[in-house]
Amino acid sequence: MGFSTLLVFSISLVIRPLGGALFGRIADKYGRRFVLYTTMIGAGLSTFLMGFLPTYEQAGVLGPAGLVILRIAIGLFLGGEYSASGILAVESVVRRKGLAGGIMQAGFS
Numbered sequence: 315m316g317f318s319t320l321l322v323f324s325i326s327l328v329i330r331p332l333g334g335a336l337f338g339r340i341a342d343k344y345g346r347r348f349v350l351y352t353t354m355i356g357a358g359l360s361t362f363l364m365g366f367l368p369t370y371e372q373a374g375v376l377g378p379a380g381l382v383i384l385r386i387a388i389g390l391f392l393g394g395e396y397s398a399s400g401i402l403a404v405e406s407v408v409r410r411k412g413l414a415g416g417i418m419q420a421g422f423s
Contacts, residue, residue: 322382329389337394346402353395360387
């Protein structure tokens with residue numbers, strides 16, 4: 315696996331905090347459930363669209379550029395999904411909020 319492949323796939327990890335900040339602000343304004351649904355659909359749609367990307371031989375630079383754009387989108391959506399789902403899980407539980415938060419943290423790892 316080349317360095318460029320690792321770089322493209324690590325983009326989504328680097329961009330996740332930005333997604334958490336962006337969607338966290340939106341969640342404060344419109345609600346966590348709305349943000350959670352939006353981020354889940356966005357991450358799923360971005361992943362789905364990755365399957366239709368052309369190869370470098372078919373489209374030249376547009377294929378890898380599309381992959382980078384979709385990986386940035388996935389990073390944004392997953393950062394927002396994690397921040398919204400963790401808080402929503404803890405806020406929704408009546409008893410044992412600490413256990414719900416712990417399960418959420420354990421599942422992420």
